[in-house]
Amino acid sequence: MKQWWRRWTYEIPLAIGDALWDVLVVQLAALLDRLTVRKVIAFIPVVILIGAYYHSVPIPPELLLIGDFLAYIDIFSVLILLGVLSRVTTILFVVSQAMARVAALAGHVVTHLQRLDVRHRRQRGAPTRPRRRPAPSEDDRAYGSLWGQAASA
Structure with missing residues (x-):
């Protein structure tokens, strides 16, 4: 018990x-x-x-x-996410197109500046390239070598 x-x-x-x-x-x-x-x-x-x-x-x-x-919140959230992702891809596409246009414009500006040769200016007092002497005229040739020597000196 x-x-x-x-x-x-x-x-x-x-x-x-x-x-x-x-x-x-x-x-x-x-x-x-x-x-x-x-x-x-x-x-x-x-x-x-x-x-x-x-x-x-x-x-x-x-x-x-x-x-x-x-x-149905799962379905709504998936639809909202798809909407947001489609907008994000559209924005990324527009940004990439804009960047491509900016790059093309920058390339065009660089080639234009190279044509102007802005970077390679001559310094003052820098020697110039020797120039070719002009050929003696017919008058100088007619007097003989005396004038030819004086012209070359």
């Missing part, structure tokens, strides 16, 4: 208390650790539907629309 009494007054309540501790504290804490905002948002339509069937008071259509929106 003492065994039976000890079992039902001591061991079984302790086992029930341990099970309750495990379920209500340990497993609940583990569930809350894994809980994300996305899971909470996905569960809201379930709560709205349970509330709609549980109560005899009708739920306004706005709440049902919000529930539907939250149920």
